[in-house]
Amino acid sequence: MVRWEPGAPERLRAAALELFAEAGYEQATVAQIAQRAGVTERTFYRYFSDKREVLFAGSAELQRRMVDAVTAAAPTADPARLVAIALDALASVFPAERREFARWRNAVLTAEPALQERELLKLASLKQALAVALTAHGVEGVTAAVAAESAIGIFHVGFAHWIADGEERDLAELQREALAALRAVVMWV
Amino acid sequence: MVRWEPGAPERLRAAALELFAEAGYEQATVAQIAQRAGVTERTFYRYFSDKREVLFAGSAELQRRMVDAVTAAAPTADPARLVAIALDALASVFPAERREFARWRNAVLTAEPALQERELLKLASLKQALAVALTAHGVEGVTAAVAAESAIGIFHVGFAHWIADGEERDLAELQREALAALRAVVMWV
Numbered sequence: 001m002v003r004w005e006p007g008a009p010e011r012l013r014a015a016a017l018e019l020f021a022e023a024g025y026e027q028a029t030v031a032q033i034a035q036r037a038g039v040t041e042r043t044f045y046r047y048f049s050d051k052r053e054v055l056f057a058g059s060a061e062l063q064r065r066m067v068d069a070v071t072a073a074a075p076t077a078d079p080a081r082l083v084a085i086a087l088d089a090l091a092s093v094f095p096a097e098r099r100e101f102a103r104w105r106n107a108v109l110t111a112e113p114a115l116q117e118r119e120l121l122k123l124a125s126l127k128q129a130l131a132v133a134l135t136a137h138g139v140e141g142v143t144a145a146v147a148a149e150s151a152i153g154i155f156h157v158g159f160a161h162w163i164a165d166g167e168e169r170d171l172a173e174l175q176r177e178a179l180a181a182l183r184a185v186v187m188w189v
Numbered sequence: 190m191v192r193w194e195p196g197a198p199e200r201l202r203a204a205a206l207e208l209f210a211e212a213g214y215e216q217a218t219v220a221q222i223a224q225r226a227g228v229t230e231r232t233f234y235r236y237f238s239d240k241r242e243v244l245f246a247g248s249a250e251l252q253r254r255m256v257d258a259v260t261a262a263a264p265t266a267d268p269a270r271l272v273a274i275a276l277d278a279l280a281s282v283f284p285a286e287r288r289e290f291a292r293w294r295n296a297v298l299t300a301e302p303a304l305q306e307r308e309l310l311k312l313a314s315l316k317q318a319l320a321v322a323l324t325a326h327g328v329e330g331v332t333a334a335v336a337a338e339s340a341i342g343i344f345h346v347g348f349a350h351w352i353a354d355g356e357e358r359d360l361a362e363l364q365r366e367a368l369a370a371l372r373a374v375v376m377w378v
Contacts, residue, residue, distance in 0.1 A: 080377035087378075120313045121306055143370040145346040146339075150371055153338025157331060179378060181332040182339055186372045188269035189276075 009047045009057075011037040016054040017104040025051075025112050055105055055115065058093070059122045063129050065089050070133040079139045083151045086130055087179075090155045091172040094162065102163045127152045154178045198236045198246075200226040205243040206293040214240075214301050244294055244304065247282070248311045252318050254278050259322040268328045272340045275319055276368075279344045280361040283351065291352045316341040343367045 015037035019028040030051055034044045048054050069089035070082055077085065094102065109115045131148035135141060158175035161167055167174075204226035208217040219240055223233045237243050258278035259271055266274065283291065298304045320337035324330060347364035350356055356363075 078377070079374045083374060083378050117306075117310055120310060124309045124313075140370075142346060142350070142367055143374060145349070146342060146367045146371045147374045149342025149346060150335075150339045150375065153335060153342060156338060157334040160334070161331070178331055178335045179375065181329075182335045183375045183378075185268045185272060185332060185336045186339065186368065186375055188267070189273050189368060189372075 008039050008043055012044055012047060013054055020108040021104060025108055062093050063126055065093055067129050067133045070137060079143055079147055082134055082137060083147050086151050087175050091175055094171045106163050123152055123156055197228050197232055201233055201236060202243055209297040214297055251282050252315055254282055256318050256322045259326060268332055268336055271323055271326060272336050275340050276364050280364055283360045295352050312341055312345055
């Protein structure tokens with residue numbers, strides 16, 4: 001019989017981040033994470049395939065939310081509107097209450113080159129997914145590709161600021177700031 | 190005594206690509222590559238640390254050319270001018286005579302997920318280097334970051350078209366096309 005553990009994934013995520021910060025990512029074990037979260041190792045594996053997955057479990061959901069928003073956009077939406085919709089969808093995944101988690105997670109990633117590589121590959125996958133969704137919505141190939149590159153670039157830059165120490169503005173606002181900066185540059189290139 | 194091998198790196202590169210295409214990247218050995226190029230294994234290792242390096246040896250040079258061009262730009266150059274200079278420097282590394290090599294190389298990468306990941310990380314490194322060079326030139330942080338993301342995005346999109354079957358336009362022109370597409374989108378977001 002599988003017992004339902006209320007809040008187990010959240011507790012496991014918090015426990016893992018604490019442990020990664022204290023003991024180092026490499027040293028931390030799934031057994032320790034489960035113990036700290038007050039669950040069995042078996043419960044851990046019900047939610048995550050391994051300890052790295054605790055840090056990247058949100059990626060698929062992030063990509064799905066962005067792609068679904070673009071796919072659901074009105075048929076009349078132009079490429080600019082679709083980019084705005086994609087950026088709004090990405091920002092909506094990171095409300096204020098996720099900022100502390102994101103900061104802890106970033107501290108773990110910063111200490112581990114292999115995790116940073118995984119993060120860059122996640123961004124590349126987001127880009128690819130957005131280009132495909134834009135193309136499926138009728139956006140021409142070169143425009144779809146370059147709009148996807150820049151939209152995820154804007155998300156990446158905005159996100160890096162969102163998790164910076166002392167930053168209090170929300171992600172949507174930071175993305176708007178990055179977009180305005182980009183617009184000022186490309187207008188004149 | 191180290192013998193000078195005229196054209197050895199070029200012959201090794203061509204031999205490696207032929208062999209990767211025929212035998213598969215995983216199966217090909219350094220001994221086979223050297224034999225096909227008519228040199229010793231020792232000569233191979235004078236130019237490349239391993240067989241993967243044959244595919245990525247140009248990355249450092251590409252990054253250096255781009256960074257040097259931005260660094261050497263006039264102190265009065267604004268962010269838009271610096272992006273144009275970076276794109277010109279990247280395009281200058283890929284004259285028409287390198288297109289066939291780039292197409293063969295791409296065919297090898299397409300068949301090997303691990304090599305594709307390496308390529309994505311190379312692009313991330315280019316981005317990072319460009320952001321640093323722009324900042325060193327006095328460009329404000331958010332602008333530097335988002336301009337670097339988009340400039341390398343434009344290079345990436347342009348390059349993908351440059352190596353497409355039947356494409357005959359040069360890289361600089363394809364980058365201009367991608368930039369124009371990006372400008373049309375971000376003007377209205």
